[in-house]
Amino acid sequence: MVTNTTLLLIFVTLASVTAQTFQYSRGWTNGKRDGHKRTEDLRDIANNIDKILSPCQINKLKYILEGKPVTERLLVPCDLLETEESPRRYTERNLDALMDAFH
Numbered sequence: 001m002v003t004n005t006t007l008l009l010i011f012v013t014l015a016s017v018t019a020q021t022f023q024y025s026r027g028w029t030n031g032k033r034d035g036h037k038r039t040e041d042l043r044d045i046a047n048n049i050d051k052i053l054s055p056c057q058i059n060k061l062k063y064i065l066e067g068k069p070v071t072e073r074l075l076v077p078c079d080l081l082e083t084e085e086s087p088r089r090y091t092e093r094n095l096d097a098l099m100d101a102f103h
Contacts, residue, residue, distance in 0.1 A: 054078055 045052070053061065056078035063074065 050058065060074055060078070064070070
């Protein structure tokens with residue numbers, strides 16, 4: 001029993017030392033070391049957002065960031081919205097031609 005406890009204590013000690021060594025080595029970063037690089041990258045993205053996103057995507061992003069409710073129009077890909085013609089509505093004139101075709 002003493003041998004098992006001793007081995008367990010040695011294992012826990014080695015594991016703790018190894019974990020602490022890894023944490024303070026270059027393998028573990030908490031974001032403080034390379035903060036300047038990330039800030040510059042974010043600035044570049046923010047300055048070039050109109051080159052990255054289409055006007056449709058920018059409008060959708062603004063809509064979501066303003067906290068407005070998500071609608072089906074937001075879920076439709078911008079490629080479809082930009083190339084799709086507006087749907088044609090039935091009018092009395094179109095309805096008459098349709099009825100004549102089936103009578």
